[in-house]
Amino acid sequence: MKQKLTLKNFNWVSAIFLVATPILAVILTYVYFTTETFNPWMIFVFLFFYFATGMSITGGYHRLIAHKAYTAHPLIEALYLFFGAGAFQNSAKKWVIDHRIHHRYVDQDLDPYTVKHGFWHAHFFWMFNSDSERETSLGKMYSRDLDKDKLIVFQDKHYLPIAILAGFVAPMLMGWAFGSWFGGLVLAGLLRMVIVHHFTFFINSLCHYWGWQPYTDTNTARDNMVLAIFTYGEGYHNFHHIFHADYRNGIRWYHIDPTKWFIKTLAYLNLVRNLRVTPDYEIFKARMIMFEKRLKEQKNLSMLNMEALLLNLKLKTEEAHQKMISLREEYERLKLQFHNDSRVRQLRRDLLMAKWEFQMSCRQWRLCLKMA
Ligand SMILES: [Zn+2]
Numbered sequence: 001m002k003q004k005l006t007l008k009n010f011n012w013v014s015a016i017f018l019v020a021t022p023i024l025a026v027i028l029t030y031v032y033f034t035t036e037t038f039n040p041w042m043i044f045v046f047l048f049f050y051f052a053t054g055m056s057i058t059g060g061y062h063r064l065i066a067h068k069a070y071t072a073h074p075l076i077e078a079l080y081l082f083f084g085a086g087a088f089q090n091s092a093k094k095w096v097i098d099h100r101i102h103h104r105y106v107d108q109d110l111d112p113y114t115v116k117h118g119f120w121h122a123h124f125f126w127m128f129n130s131d132s133e134r135e136t137s138l139g140k141m142y143s144r145d146l147d148k149d150k151l152i153v154f155q156d157k158h159y160l161p162i163a164i165l166a167g168f169v170a171p172m173l174m175g176w177a178f179g180s181w182f183g184g185l186v187l188a189g190l191l192r193m194v195i196v197h198h199f200t201f202f203i204n205s206l207c208h209y210w211g212w213q214p215y216t217d218t219n220t221a222r223d224n225m226v227l228a229i230f231t232y233g234e235g236y237h238n239f240h241h242i243f244h245a246d247y248r249n250g251i252r253w254y255h256i257d258p259t260k261w262f263i264k265t266l267a268y269l270n271l272v273r274n275l276r277v278t279p280d281y282e283i284f285k286a287r288m289i290m291f292e293k294r295l296k297e298q299k300n301l302s303m304l305n306m307e308a309l310l311l312n313l314k315l316k317t318e319e320a321h322q323k324m325i326s327l328r329e330e331y332e333r334l335k336l337q338f339h340n341d342s343r344v345r346q347l348r349r350d351l352l353m354a355k356w357e358f359q360m361s362c363r364q365w366r367l368c369l370k371m372a
């Protein structure tokens, strides 16, 4: 059972830091704009640190270290750990323990940032409480692999100097190289840190609050495309909570998931490999289960809505049927020409998937008819 926030367990350092830095960022940004002529290069310096630190949290701390969704060259891991520290969200080891406990005990008292204790608790009030599961046997259980990784252990041991170096000294130096050390420090250091803080905190608060649940309703996680823009693609949180080992959060090509695109680019450059992907069939099954659940819940649906739903399903079934027919024709044609070529094998897989999609659409339609 989580301890209530009291004076005894109040984490003053964390609270003062998280409350004072946004105020300071606003004041110093104002000072910068009133004392210096704006240098357009500062936009570049800001964006560099915005992406380097944010992506090190989502692509590094989160998808690589916490979930092992892929493997990375030690140089990439070292860069993630360096810039990740500059995001000032604790060392990777501490961050990952909290996150793994969040996944395992989502929405329960043991979940460090459960949204069940309120929106602001999930957003950042949870860090005001110094009681943590990290030092307990539970925390140790979730960090066994982390203790074997020398880079992670080193970053944890020297977290503060690395964080100051990556989060403030480096932006200041880059700002100086482009014409304004003060602009670099304030805009790409302090202001950027506050923005990255709250955009990534949205994943624990808003992504468990606002959006829809296409894959599971067994926890509060939501998919939200708007939030994905601000959270480097982590807005597809409902998908992530059910398929957390997948290197993607937004699975469709049109899903806004910059972290996925970044990892994919690194894979093309041979700097990361073993990208884990959930089989299409598993994703489809989860969606179907949710769909059927919703249909059963909609017993009071008005006739008009039911008609629209039936029409929609009919179109979907026809579309799936057409797709299956054309894939089958292509498969038969290529099979004769290329026998067991990889293209034919891929086509066979696509055909099986299309068949499954068609059968499921028919099933949904029948279910819907029964209820009408
Ligand atoms: Zn979550």
Ligand SMILES: [Zn+2]
Binding pocket: 062, 066, 067, 099, 103, 240, 244
């Ligand atoms: Zn996660």
